[in-house]
Amino acid sequence: MASKKQGSATRALVVEDIKVDCVILLRMLRKLNCEATVAHNGKEAVDLFLEGKTFDIVFFDKDMPLMTGPEAVTKIRSMGATDVKMVGVSADYGGMEAFMRAGADMFVPKPMKLETLDSMLQEVIGKKNTSG
Amino acid sequence: MDYSNLRRQIISMKKSLFDQGYLDEQFNQLEELQDDSSPNFVEEVVALFFKDSSRLLTNIERALEKYPQDFYRLDSLAHQFKGSGSSIGALRMKNECSMFKAHCSDRNLEGCRRSLQKMKREHATLKQKLETYFQLLRQVGPRERAVNSWK
Numbered sequence: 001m002a003s004k005k006q007g008s009a010t011r012a013l014v015v016e017d018i019k020v021d022c023v024i025l026l027r028m029l030r031k032l033n034c035e036a037t038v039a040h041n042g043k044e045a046v047d048l049f050l051e052g053k054t055f056d057i058v059f060f061d062k063d064m065p066l067m068t069g070p071e072a073v074t075k076i077r078s079m080g081a082t083d084v085k086m087v088g089v090s091a092d093y094g095g096m097e098a099f100m101r102a103g104a105d106m107f108v109p110k111p112m113k114l115e116t117l118d119s120m121l122q123e124v125i126g127k128k129n130t131s132g
Numbered sequence: 133m134d135y136s137n138l139r140r141q142i143i144s145m146k147k148s149l150f151d152q153g154y155l156d157e158q159f160n161q162l163e164e165l166q167d168d169s170s171p172n173f174v175e176e177v178v179a180l181f182f183k184d185s186s187r188l189l190t191n192i193e194r195a196l197e198k199y200p201q202d203f204y205r206l207d208s209l210a211h212q213f214k215g216s217g218s219s220i221g222a223l224r225m226k227n228e229c230s231m232f233k234a235h236c237s238d239r240n241l242e243g244c245r246r247s248l249q250k251m252k253r254e255h256a257t258l259k260q261k262l263e264t265y266f267q268l269l270r271q272v273g274p275r276e277r278a279v280n281s282w283k
Contacts, residue, residue, distance in 0.1 A: 018212060019184060020177060020180050020181045020219055020220065023177055024165070027170065027173060028165060031165060063212070091215035091218060092214070092230075110218050110219055111158045111218050113161065114164070114165070
């Protein structure tokens with residue numbers, strides 16, 4: 001199970017408008033000792049970055065009101081957030097191309113498995129420990 | 133209370149839900165997220181799903197009745213349904229959503245209508261079966277539920 005560097009919990013942002021999916025992913029992240037913040041659409045996510053908030057990893061649903069996941073990825077990357085790991089999530093592989101073209105690091109189809117999430121977080125922690 | 137008999141009923145019911153294809157491995161994943169700090173997690177998530185999905189089904193039905201049909205919107209609604217259904221392990225519903233999406237892609241209105249009726253039936257059946265399952269679980273109490281011994 002992903003462990004945290006002492007005094008530095010992994011900070012995750014969940015960008016999801018479907019409550020069920022949001023609740024489940026939040027529960028998984030908390031079980032893996034992550035601090036999780038929620039944005040209900042791409043625009044809210046962009047606003048968080050504009051406010052200067054930083055995250056280690058961001059999970060984007062694809063279809064959301066106001067701004068989609070791929071649109072938010074494009075916008076946030078263009079703001080200079082190149083280090084943060086961005087993960088596209090959707091109900092099937094149909095959204096993968098849009099996410100990868102937008103600049104996401106990876107795509108995971110729903111439902112995300114705890115083991116998959118754990119290995120993603122371990123990678124993020126590993127990078128933080130190397131650079132920190 | 134005869135707990136061993138109750139446990140047998142619960143295990144049997146869960147096995148039946150899996151064997152008949154109503155649920156898949158994702159449901160087990162949800163149960164693994166349940167613990168003493170969130171002893172009712174699965175039931176709460178499932179209740180949330182049925183609340184949201186009932187609304188989605190109504191929206192899909194209304195969208196089908198409009199003319200001309202907006203197959204892009206119908207596909208989008210079915211996509212949402214498929215996502216949250218798969219998140220709770222609702223296998224039959226997930227599969228029917230895929231069928232619905234395929235009909236949208238073909239702009240097959242009759243296919244969409246038939247598929248919607250199936251989705252509604254699967255939705256109602258799974259809701260009833262899971263309500264019974266959780267009723268049984270409630271009888272054994274939160275501590276036993278959180279132990280995740282129902283595999």
